[in-house]
Amino acid sequence: MDAFLELSAELTGFSADELRSTGLVEQYRALADGAPENEIIQLWYTGVWRGVIPSERAYAEGLAWKAVGVAAPGTRAPGFGSWEQRPRSSAR
Amino acid sequence: MRAVVVGAGFAGSLVAKVLGDNGFRVLVLEAGAEPNDDAVHRFRRALVKSPLAPYRTTAAAPSSRYVINTGPYAYSSPYLRMNGGTGTAWTGITPRMRPDDFRTADLGRGRNWPVGYADLEPFYRAAEWEIGIAADADEQRQHLPVADGYRYPMHALPRTYLDHAIASVVDGAWIDGRELLVVGTPQARNGIPVQGYRPDGHRCTGYASCVPICPENAKYTPHRTQKQWSDNVELRTRCVVNRVHADEFGRITKVSYQRYEDDTSGRHSRHEEEADVVVLAAHAIENAKLLLMSGLANSSDQVGRNLMDHPALLTWALMPHAVGPFRGPGSTTGIEAFRSGPERRVRAPFRIEIGNWGWGWSAGSPDSDTAEFVAAGLRGKALREAVADRVGRQFALQIEVEQEADPANRVTLAGDLDALGNPRPSIHYGLSDYVKDGLLAAKRVSERIFELLGADDYTSYKPDDERYFEHDGEPMRWWGAGHGGGTHVMGTSPRDSVVDQWQRCWDHPNLYAVGCGSMPSLGTSNPSLTMAALALRTAGHLVSRRVELGQAAHLAHDR
Known part of the structure; x- marks a missing residue:
């Protein structure tokens, strides 16, 4: 496992597999390798890099949404009436 | 019969449809361009x-x-x-006004309407079927008169998990002598249709981005109505009407407009269009601007005045347990108990919307929570759990407070010009003590509701926040709701109002100004449904005046 991915997993609390599944490791490594910790976390959690959202995927795969267990608004449709159900707990 | 409609938004699209269906030749001049097809992508970025x-x-x-x-x-x-106007970005929440909202001068502050709820009720029903509203008539009857036997075209949308959690605690509780009840909010988004109704578009699947964009097209926008326009209706986009012309008798003869080709410059060509009747449907502020630029309809000196909105109070808290915010529509229920009553004499009434998108609007969640925890040194699993816990329990109350018609809140023409050389709108806007007292009362009620729920109140207003103020020593803040109205106010007399009950300008027999600008009060309801009902009522009136308007046009030519 490479150093950027390892550091990202340690900082975010998401496993390397979870981070890989976002499809963003390469893009984020190019942007943020060697950046301060808080910037790396912000990028992973919110998809924002220095005031810009670098791609739609960065927004859609924001880890803050995943931590809560919901889709980023405007990216995925959980289905008619799904909002009535008890939220699933996702923190582990 | 040639009608020119200025503006292809909510009101203009409805009026154009009815006129076109009834044999008018309709030209719709829309200032904006066609919608961009990458709007969802732009939203995400x-x-x-x-x-x-x-x-x-x-x-x-x-x-x-x-x-x-x-x-x-x-x-x-x-x-x-x-094209489509603000009705493209709107939230799609469609409560009716209450009967007492039409008598605000008698019961509270501001102005009375020249018509009442009973006059508008059939048009509310027509608008609800035209737009496609999901609601339950029996549920609405808990706080409003709804005609016997009436069915909304779609069943009420399912409530959110949050709605159930709040209702299970507050239903039947009392605050300030009012019994609380969580009531479903009528929605302009597709649910399960009743027999005899065929929805346009897909069923709401819970993208949770209704404002500003529904990727599913489950929310009504004026484009749906435009698809139903007959061949009698012609739309020209990128056409900015900058003058309406009247003859010496006050009769409207034509409009001037500027047509531009590209998005980035003010390059344009100039055109004119003759009309037998002109309907301004360009938005409350733009209608007022155009009337002022044309020097028309203003014998009462009320054009541009009485600008009102719903100053909204946001309050936010954490439920004791996870509620799963950011799933489904922005708000599916509200608490209606504070929309009327004797307090209306001394402070503005309000409607409490239960906000389902966490602290997104009020505090910028979840980015703000993440930043806060990172700054506090949280990393790894602790950070992940903190975000999950904080955001998962979030909810907000979005409280829309009535603002009375006040002639001092007004639109005028600025000295500054836009790229086409037209004056920019200048706005003088403030909040009266009546409104501020209403905002403060809403804050107190919110505190009581949070107490009932055992919710942790995180609401805070700071002096460097936008729209911060202090009232009775309390830090307060308000937000804009996007509900502008009043700028070509409707009344019973040409002396003190701009349009009559049909939204016809008193000063010009064939000039109409339609939209929220005609409303003498907004009550505590999101106004688009009332605007639609008024538009349909005006369109029916125009159809009934068709022969008269045609004869008048002939006479004008002969003069």
């Missing part, structure tokens, strides 16, 4: 997901950003100049 962020803007027909503010507050309600 926008750092601040504000109502106008996904949509095309043009230099020639700028949206609300070109307004100049001169009053104590910046007027904070955006509007969109694009």
Whole structure:
């Protein structure tokens, strides 16, 4: 496992597999390798890099949404009436 | 019969449809361009997901950003100049006004309507079927008169998990002598149709981005109505009407407009269009601007005055347990108990919307929570759990407070010109003590509701926040709801109002100004449904006047 991915997993609390599944490791490594910790976390959690959202995927795969267990608004449709159900707990 | 409709938004699209269906030749002149087809993508890439962020803007027909503010507050309600208008970005919440809302001068502050709830009720029903509203008539009857036997075209949308959690605690509780009841809010988004109704578009699947964009097209926008226009209706976009012309008798003869080709410059050509009847449907602020630029309809000196909105109070808290915010529509229920009553004499009434998108609007969640925890040193699993816990329990109350018609809140023409050489709208906007007392009362009620729920109140207003103020020593703040109205106010006399009950300008027999600008009060309801009901009522009136308007046009030619 490479150093950027390892550091990202340690900082975010998401496993390397979870981070890989976002499809963003390469893009984020190019942007943020060697950046301060808080910037790396912000990028992973919110998809924002220095005031810009670098791609739609960065927004859609924001880890803050995943931590809560919901889709980023405007990216995925959980289905008619799904909002009535008890939220699933996702923190582990 | 040649009708020119200025503006292809909510009201204009409805009026054009009815006129076209009834043999009028209709030309719709829309200042904005066609919608951009990458709006969903722009939304996802926008750092601040504000109502106008996904949509095309043009230099020639700028949206609300070109307004100049001169009053104590910046007027904070955006509007969109694009085909479909602000009805493209709207939230799609469609409560009716209450019967007492039409008598605000008698019961509270502001102005009375020249018509009442009973006059408008059939048109509410027509508008609800035209737009496609999901609601339950029996549930609405708990706080409003709804005609016997009436069915909304779609069943009420399912409530959110949050709604159930709140209702299970507050239903039947009392605050300030009012019994609380969580009531479903009528929605202009597709649910399960009743027999005899065929929805246009897909069923709501819970993208949770209704404002500003529904990727599913489950939310009504004026484009749906435009698809139903007959061949009698012609739409020309990128056409900015900058003058309406009247003859010496006050009869409207034609409009002038500027047609631009590109999005980035003010380059344009000039055109004129003759008309037997002109309907202004360009938004409350733009209608007023156009009347002022034309020097028309203003014998009462009320054009541009009485600008009102819903100053909204946001309060936010954490439920004791996870509620799963950011799933489904922005708000599916509300608490209606504070919309009327004797307190209306001394402070503004309000409607409490249960906000389902966490602290997104009020505090910028979840980015703000993440930043807070990171700054506090949280990393790894602790950070992940903190975000999950904090955001998963979030909810907000979005409380819309009535603002009375006040002639001092007004639109005038600025000295500054836009790219086409037309004056920019200048707005003087403030809040009266009546409104501030209403906001403060709403804050107190919110505190009581949070107590009942055992919720942790995180609401805080700081002096460096936008629209911060202090009232009775309390820190307060308000937000813009996007519900501008009053600027060509409707009344019973040409001496003190701009349009009559049919939205016809008193000073000009064939000039109509339609939209929220005609409303003498907004009550505590999101106004688009009432605007639609008024538009359909005016369209029916125009159809009934067709022969008369045609004869008048002939006489005018003969003179």
